[in-house]
Amino acid sequence: MIRNLSKYNNLVIISIKNNAKSIAAVRRYSNQNYEQSRTKYDVVIAGGGMVGCTLACALGKMSLLSNLKVLLLEGSPDKPYQLPPEYSNRVVALSQNTKSLMSSLSVWQHLEKMRVNPVRHMQVWDACSDALISFSSADIMNDDVAYIVENDVLLHAVNTELKSNSVQNVDIVYGAKIVGYELPKTTSGNEECLVKMDDGKSYTCNLLIGADGAKSAVREAMGVQYVSWDYDHMGIVATLHLAEESENNMAWQRFLPTGPIALLPLDSTRSSLVWSTSPAHARELLKLPEESFVDALNDALWKQYPRNSAVDAATTWVASWLRRAGYQDGAARQLPPSVRAITPRSRAAFPFGFGHSTRYVAPGVALIGDAAHRVHPLAGQGVNLGFGDVRDLTSCLADALYAGLDINDPSWLSKYESTRQRHNVPTQLAIDALYRLYRADLPPLVLARSVGLQLTNALHPLKKFIISHATT
Ligand SMILES: Cc1cc2nc3c(=O)[nH]c(=O)nc-3n(C[C@H](O)[C@H](O)[C@H](O)COP(=O)(O)OP(=O)(O)OC[C@H]3O[C@@H](n4cnc5c(N)ncnc54)[C@H](O)[C@@H]3O)c2cc1C
Structure with missing residues (x-):
């Protein structure tokens, strides 16, 4: 021909x-x-x-x-x-639109034959207040929220x-x-x-x-x-082994005063870590023995940070007002998983x-x-x-x-x-603003972002708008 x-x-x-x-x-x-x-x-x-x-x-x-x-x-x-038995420490979360593109190019079928894990729920929460936002498949017509795939596998x-x-x-x-x-x-x-x-x-x-x-x-x-500009932040990545086996289809992100920490689900017992922190802290974390690193990681996921009573009072009032006004404030708060271990030598750091x-x-x-x-x-x-x-x-x-x-x-x-x-x-610009807003722990800023998160979580049209923008 x-x-x-x-x-x-x-x-x-x-x-x-x-x-x-x-x-x-x-x-x-x-x-x-x-x-x-x-x-x-x-x-x-x-x-x-x-x-x-x-x-x-x-x-x-x-x-x-x-x-x-x-x-x-x-x-x-x-x-x-050749697909290695152990997951790579470099992964990306793909949107629905990316899935459509990859399907139209017949690439998705190769991913499915190798490794790709759907995210059906996501919880993002603030370490300095009770505010959280959750997304689930129900918010996007029962479709998956995202897909986690290793960079090498996608390539x-x-x-x-x-x-x-x-x-x-x-x-x-x-x-x-x-x-x-x-x-x-x-x-x-x-x-x-x-x-x-x-x-x-x-x-x-x-x-x-x-x-x-x-x-x-x-x-x-x-x-x-x-x-x-540089954010003067490094992202530590690693492959995590969770303490308990589960469906593990939830992505977690906690905004700490030092930067966000995220767990992206890979399979029933493993998740991928992206932990954004200062270069000095990143260097310290990389030097820690693996067991101590796991302790520091669990601490970052679970630790109670100092709270401001005025912020707590205001967020409690907003939550009860939203309930009285008939707005559901999304799914109930879920507790993040505990990490048991990391894949040996899977830690690495990247500048952001x-x-x-x-x-x-x-x-x-x-x-x-x-x-x-x-x-x-x-x-x-x-x-x-x-x-x-x-x-x-x-x-x-x-x-x-x-x-x-x-x-x-x-x-x-x-x-x-x-x-x-x-x-x-x-x-x-929105991602940059989020990053800056969550880096601060000044009470007025914590209050503004916490109320913003509560409102976004409760107002479904706003939440849907954010999801649809993120997936187009
Ligand atoms: C820790 C971390 C986590 C991330 N997580 C996510 C996520 O969850 N979701 C998401 O959407 N994004 C994520 N990203 C961002 C994502 O990795 C990048 O947006 C993506 O890699 C950009 O792809 P690219 O092909 O444009 O560029 P690159 O990946 O940088 O590829 C550029 C290519 O060009 C080649 N090249 C460069 N110069 C030359 C040259 N002179 N000649 C020939 N070849 C050349 C390089 O070899 C390379 O292969 C993350 C990034 C990091 C660092």
């Missing part, structure tokens, strides 16, 4: 159904043996993390886009993957589909070392992007996608303004920060994922925002092609930017 040759097909891809292996061999390169002649692409994606790989997969699977010739450049090597699932015969237009270079970019200076669409590699080779393309993470070199080459690129697009270039925006993981939104970028960018590119325009048409790229920024910027 000879695939359709549109104006975006620079290459005839001959696909022989019964000879899938040899086709795959032609399509994949290592840095040593790739063919110098094939340097012109319609789209080059710099960065094959969770978001970049998913975009490549979407460009291969959407019928309107699958005639584009796409190159994915990933800095790390292509390693064979492997996307790559499995990307390398399958259902994707024919994507070349992948692993171990790619990009040394520089030359980007178009005008929106005429006549200039191409140039991607220079350290071995002297180069690629040209009509559209360059920066999916190269928070320290994006593509963003730097665009010369756009990037607003960023905020980042916002004021422009997501420039002539012939677009940013997606952490290259465009970075958030504190307290709301489990980071990679979900990136997958939202993938969904909206592919839809804008398909619309541009359908309208007979070029793939790098500036008006459609601008549409992508405005659609995403309308969603991403308020989400980023």
